[in-house]
Amino acid sequence: MTAIDRRLLLAAGFYAGLAGLALAQAPAAAPPATTAAPGETRFITVSSTTSTQDSGLFGHILPLFKAKTGIEVRVISQGTGQALDTGRRGDADVVFVHARAQELKFVEEGFSLERKPVMYNDFVLIGPKGDPAGIAGTKDIAAALVKVQERAAPFVSRGDKSGTHIAELALWKVAGVDIEAKKGPWYREIGQGMGAALNSANAMGAYVLSDRGTWLSFKNRGDLVISVEGDKRLFNQYGVMSVNPAKHPHVKFDDGKLFVDWLTSPEGQKAIADYKIDGQQLFFPNAQQAGA
Amino acid sequence: MRDIASILPLSVDRVSFTGEGRKLVDVVSFAVPAGGLTVLLGPNGAGKSLTLRLCHGLLKPSAGEIAWANGAAGRVKRHAMVFQKPIMLRRSVEANIAHALAAAGISGIERRQRCGAALDRFGLGERAAQPARLLSGGEQQRLAIARAWALRPELLFLDEPTSQLDPAATRQIEELLSGLVAEGITVMMSTHDLGQAKRLANRVLFLHRGRLVEDRPAADFFAGPLAPEARAFLAGELIW
Amino acid sequence: MDFGAIFQAAFALMVGLDPAFLAIVGLSLRVTLTAVLIAALIGLPLGAALALARFPGRAVVIVCLNALMGLPPVVAGLVVFLLLSRSGPLGPLGLLFTPTAMIVAQVILVVPIVIALTRQIVEDLWAEYRDHLRSVGLEGLRAIPTLLWDGRFALATALLAGFGRASAEVGAVLIVGGNIAGYTRTMTTAITLETSKGDLPLALGLGLVLIALTLAINAIAFGASRIGARYAG
Structure with a gap:
């Protein structure tokens, strides 16, 4: 065996090791956990609209929610149609959008158990x-x-x-x-x-x-x-829905529900009302308004 | 490695090589015994370079057989080759030699010793750390020979080793080659330089259009070649 | 457009060392450099092997790889998205909207560049070295380490090209990363976001910072290969 052969063997070993590592990583990365393991960041994924993101509302209310519950909210901001599809595919735990008829259809299809009005x-x-x-x-x-x-x-x-x-x-x-x-x-x-x-x-x-x-x-x-x-x-009415775990067993239903409940609680509603730009209130909470 | 049976004589038996539909080497037979310097002589396109490559194993003959005295040449070749245009790796002078040794499976202290010996033997010690590709043409060819020498070949092939060098560098290389022969290394080289052939050769193989037309001791060949093509070549008439 | 505001924004970003901004820069570099490293581990040996191997259909493979160099990032992103979505074949891994997904997408974008350029570089080098390497018994796979090592400065350029493509693209990382603040937001997705918020000076300021970073990395690589080449010829 020559030095070059040894080097080749070494390279082969290196790649085999890498492949092994990758394989070992795969199951480790795959816990269908509904709650995070200790030490890991506890988070939920929310698909929402560009308007909530671009207006800066999330930047205002999410730190408040995290301070209370320790749950980090990761927001994917998309158009309402796309945000609903993200929920349908199971890529989000909570959907927070503004198109009432389509939200009701989402519930009807069984992708969520309940739609709650949040604000307008x-x-x-x-x-x-x-x-x-x-x-x-x-x-x-x-x-x-x-x-x-x-x-x-x-x-x-x-x-x-x-x-x-x-x-x-x-x-x-x-x-x-x-x-x-x-x-x-x-x-x-x-x-x-x-x-x-x-x-x-x-x-x-x-x-x-x-x-x-x-x-x-x-x-x-x-x-x-x-x-x-x-x-x-x-x-313009906004509604929020957590994704039905019966459709997607991996979704973090409990933590998602915490977020939904907080948004519609007096505390969450006040946080929304408090968000202002140049003294102007942007969103008006109305979770208690029937039929909204 | 020296104590195992010699690879020489090399026997080339009715070897042909066909390329692009033409017979570029045409039923050539000869033997290379140990010792001395054999020159392959002939005009451009005679098949000198191809014959060397066939012997060294870079090309497979289309027909015929090339055999070494010890049977299969083994994992490590005991013949080496130096090319017309020196092929320098993008590394230091020393690393060029070390790389060839590594490829031959020589490592550790022995590799370092052989490297050092080759650098000393060919006067490249001071250049050891320099990039090989920044050497002059003559120095590059010297390094190519040193690199081949470090492999301790019994037989060294050289393909027109001085055709791109100036007269001073050419003379240096010729002296080196005489030294190698004196050391007991068998040398086989091609050239189209008559003067060089006269100065160096013990034996001449004269090739013309892929055929071996004359194979004689150098003194006899230059005293009076038998083949008309060889006579014409010696007379300085270009023949193709 | 007020160009003073743009430079002011870029300057404020670089001098202010706002943690959120640093996190974005850090993530961009981490994702792109990891992707380039993985692409190098995959692409360098494959490109070298492709340079030396002769097999039926080789020309087709080469043409396909050259074409893949122009693969729109959005398409690469979409493919990775569909694979990693919870409803896709690799859904159970839970990788969508993570930095890992962004690395995967960028690896797909960079690997064809690395393979194609490596093939070209190694093939040229092989043409030059072939006689000598074969003479000392290095053929096929055994020639690859020598060729990759001796071509390392040219190959560094191939990796830089890959780095450029990965660091500049937004389509793929936006789709598979989701542009989540503080988690998958990179320089380019942040630029997209600030543009959509109408904060064009900030968007362009971020762009200037990205250009400055790319410039710095290229300058370092160029300098290193210059110095290296002086010692290796």
């Missing part, structure tokens, strides 16, 4: 200062949308099946505009999150529907201002 904020129609549709300062969202469509003023749609996108489509329906038939070059579906949509609207001088929270914390406003607000139909 409202949508606002954002538009350029120049106001090409002539709707600035009005309160009737349906009438405003009709004008946007009639004048073919640039309009940015999320186009990503998010809660905001679903709300936007519902508002077109309320306004009596068949957006599928009427949309033209003025109607721009970008397929991205709320922040990206606001960035696009700023760049294009377009109208865009946004949740108020994201708008208030958004920094790259440029010429954008609020065009329409205050219509009851712009109401």
Whole structure:
């Protein structure tokens, strides 16, 4: 055996050792634990929407929850549709979104045992200062949308099946505009999150529907201002659901339930109400309101 | 290793080598006994280099047989080869020698001793730590020979070892080769340099178009070659 | 756009040493360097073997690997996502939305680069060394250690290319990591997030820091290989 052969043998041994290590790691990494082993970080995974993340709400309330329970909340922020799918696949323990009908469907399909209302904020129609549709300062969202469509003023749609996108489509329906038939070059579906949509609207001088929270914390406003607000139909309800362990046995149901219960408890509700940007409250807790 | 049976004589028996549809080496037979310096002589494309590579085992003959006196040559070759353009590893002078020894399975103290001996023997001691590729052409070829010598070959093949060197470096290499022969190493080299062949050879194998046309003691060959191609070559007429 | 604000943001990030920011930088480096290390362990020997081996379909393999160098990170991310999702074949490992998942995705992105460039480098070196190595009895697998060692400075460039691809990409780590604050948030996903929050100066500031880091690592590698090459020729 030559020195080179020894080196080759050594390399082979090294790789065999690595493979062994990897194999040994695999089962170690696979405890279907519903609660963390001692010494490990106790955490749950929450799939939520871009609006809760981008508005900074989580940055405010999650440290409070962790201080109380020791549970770290890992938030994946996605569009509502995608966030629900993440829950369906079992990749999240709790889903926290804003599209009531779809949330109820999620429960109906058995992916969660119960949906609980948490809070609401409202949508606002954002538009350029120049106001090409002539709707600035009005309160009737349906009438405003009709004008946007009639004048073919640039309009940015999320186009990503998010809660905001679903709300936007519902508002077109309320306004009596068949957006599928009427949309033209003025109607721009970008397929991205709320922040990206606001960035696009700023760049294009377009109208865009946004949740108020994201708008208030958004920094790259440029010429954008609020065009329409205050219509009851712009109401935006958030709900929370823990994933059903009957569908996905590995989910951390107990810790997830702790989070859901805390969010809807007086303590959690107060934490939500306390979150303000420039003195403006972003979300309004309403866990006790029946039918929300 | 010296006490086991010698690998020489080497016997080349009706060896042919076909490449690109042509017979590049055409039924060549000769034997290489121990001792002396044999020159493969002939114009470009005669098959000198191929013959050396076939003997060293870098190429497999298409037909015929190459046999060593001790039967199978064994795990460690006792013949080494130096190429026309010295192949220098991207390492120090010393590491180049050590690498060849490691490849031959020589390790530890013996490797260090042989390295040191080769560096001294070929006057490379001062260069030991320098990158081999920064040596001059002549020094590189000297290192290539030192590297081969460290393997303690019975038979050393050299393929046109001086064709890329200036006259001074060429003379140095020629002196080295004479020294190796005096040391008892059998040398077989190719060249198309007539003067070099005259200065060094004990025996000449004259190749032309892949065929061995003359195999005689050097003195006899240069006194009066028998084959017309060899006569033309000696007369300085280019033949292809 | 106020460029003063961008540099101010970048400067504040680098000087402020905010723990959250340092955690992001630390995670980015940990994930990418681990991925490159693993990719090197896989890619260097495979690339060298591919350089020396002759088998039917070799050309097809080479073309495929070269094409994989351009694999969109999002696609790599999606594949890893589907594999690691609780509903996927490797779901029970519970690796989705962890740094490990990000490393896996980046390994997939970097391995083709390492293999393809290693093959090219080793093949060129083999063409030069072949006669001598075969003469001293090093053929096939036995030639690989010599070729990898002697090609180490060129191979370092291949690894740097891999590092560049891994550290710059956002598509894969965003999908499989989830951009979880304090856990799987890297430089690039943080840039994406700050962009979506409309905080463009902070996003660009983060970008400047990323560029500075990449520059530093490249400079170190370049300097090291320069010094090394001087001693190895």
